[in-house]
Amino acid sequence: MIEIIGVSKSYNRGAVKAVDNVSINIRNGEIFGFLGPNGAGKTTLIKMIAGILNADEGTIKINGMDIKENPLEAKMQFGFVPDDPNIFSRLTGLEYLNFMADVYKVPAATRLGLMQTLLQRFEIAAAAGDLIQSYSHGMKQKIVVIGALLHTPPVWILDEPMTGLDPRSSFDLKKMMREHADAGNTVFFSTHVLDVAEKVCDRLAIINKGRVILSGSMQEIHTQLGAKQSLERLFLEITENE
């Protein structure tokens, strides 16, 4: 569960408001999609949830743990996939995964099996011993996703996770997201791809210029706007009118 209550963040001493009084409640057992045009504030909000940026105002709780008050406990609750998978390029894939496993205190007994299963599932087992700098964009994305899932976190926070993934891996990830949510966990992810949002999400929110302008289940959103229009049309209309 992620509770975002009245969160704001501005840059340049208040001149640019990146996130403006956002409140969202993401429940257990659901996949929540976060949509918005480029520069709408998606990544800023996600970074605040992950503890990378400090919110100016508001509270963020992950499974009841406040990211400001109990940062370490809160951080143990989630696995995070950043929008840019360029990380530790001079470590090998295995060294990176091992580092993440140490940091998230993954016990020796489960670590090995989990690593192997995930590496095989994402089809990069053969590259695990090579330096990350030799990976393609998609492979880097995969290793980061694996690193985020090693400690079997109840909450997944994924910033543009499908970018660069091949169709099979993208399909697998979506399937894993579904399984994870169905097991009573939380998945929160941002995307530009409206098709993905429409097919995968239980609920979604559309953010523009730092403010949530629409949120709810797909059905609610459609009824709210009356017409039987596609998400793409809807997205274009509401982001244009702002």
Place this chain on the structure above:
Amino acid sequence: MNRMLALLKALLINSLGISVIRTKARTDKLAYLKLIALGALIIAGLAPTIWLYAKMLIQGYDLLAPIEQQGALLVLGIVLVSTMIFFFGIFYVINYFYFARDAQNVLALPLSGWQVLGARFSLVLVYEYLTQLPFLLPPLIVFGLKSGAPLAYWLYACLGFFLVPLLPLSLATIPTLIIMRFANLGRRKDLFKILGGIIVLILAIGYQLFIQRTGINNMDALLIQNLLTEQNGVIKMISRVFPSAQYLALALISAEKITGLLNMLTFTALSGLALALTWLIGDRLYFKGLVGSSETTARRKVITSSDYSKMSRVAPAWLSYCRKEILLLFRVPTYFMNCVLTNLLVPVFLIIPFLFQPQDEKAIPWAELIAQPGLQTILMAVIVGAVIFLSGSNAVASTSLSREGREFYISKYIPLSYRQQVLAKLLSAYILAISGTILILIGAIIIMPLDLTQIFTIFIVCLTAIAPVTEAGILIDIFRPKLDWDNEQKAVKQNFNVIISILFSILLGGSVIFIVIRWIDSPTMAAAFMITCFSLVALVLYNLLMTKGIEQYRKIEG
């Protein structure tokens, strides 16, 4: 030409951060003022050194003028700067031509080889002008003023200033272009960078040895007499290192004569020729070498279960973090060369002059010196001083956050407390500092006949001495981390935090050692005093790091 200039403009704005400064001036006045204050501080910090250099030049002029060898000052400056530019040039060219993150992107633009090469060459040239400014300007000005030089001198000096780097930079560029084209070392770029770095260092050591062997020490009186009686004899000797330098020097010295003009024309022609040759070769070879320079090797070998279990040993989070720090220091070539290799090679450099002294000279009577308590104290203080200076200047602690760059956000979201992260950074810096300490001690043992007690005492003093220096380094970097860079060089080489750390180590080491040398005779007393001083400072800094430092670490956003 227009396209080349357009590219150069974009490169300059990007790498000098001009737009960043402009944006700050517009949106964040405080940050802008801080930037200006920092600039002023750097100039103020450098001013005394430059003033000292100028004073030395003035004295040198007065000394050399009676024997009509004052021109040596000019040639010395030109040769020094040319050598420096050549060595820096090798690194700059490799990094900015081939391994910059945006290097490959230009391949997709409708530009020809010489245009891109020209723009990148000019960018490096701008860096070289900035580098040579404090070294070349003082001798040019001192000579001009002291000799009451004619207008032609000042004209030649201005022109010469801009021409000086062309030849050495071309000499650094051409071999790199050829090697990169034919050896396609791009695929092993990390290895290439490290090997290149080591070769440059070997050359530097060899050069040092060469100068020592053929230096003034070994010259007989007749040679010196010949050198001094021949007009501008010294110029000819010094300029053997960089032969083209003498043309500019001779042009400046006899600026009012026709020979001056001829020398100036020769120098200009040589520089122009070097430039033309570089661009011509670059037009043919640059793109061919650049294609594939971002490729890397990978084995893509299936990993067996035993490999897995070997590689996935469980460690405490802080230890794993510390190991990651050290792994990256060794694997990223720029970090390896600036942080690790300096740490290991500086001691070697310090020892060489003692090992290769000319045999006929009387060796330093170390045994006699060490027998006297007062001198023993001084020797101990000097060794400790060297250790402090080395650990302050090795750039491990003072760039520990900066090195993370844009990846710093990872440190923010992992569930490892900031306190443990800082301690892990401190530990990795401390380990590197200890390795340097051990090497300096080994050097000292080779040179001087120290007994076990002395070695042990010095080692303990050094262990306490490096603690405050590494702590200060990390504190400095926490308060002004340089995270926004596109080239690893900027994190360590072009990071002012390293200079602040060096200044701190000089201040701390200098004041403690000064007290020891001035007032303490007994080696035991000196050791006790130093251990107490360094431990106290270390304690204070540790507290500061764990309170204010952690607080600041929390505020930094990724």
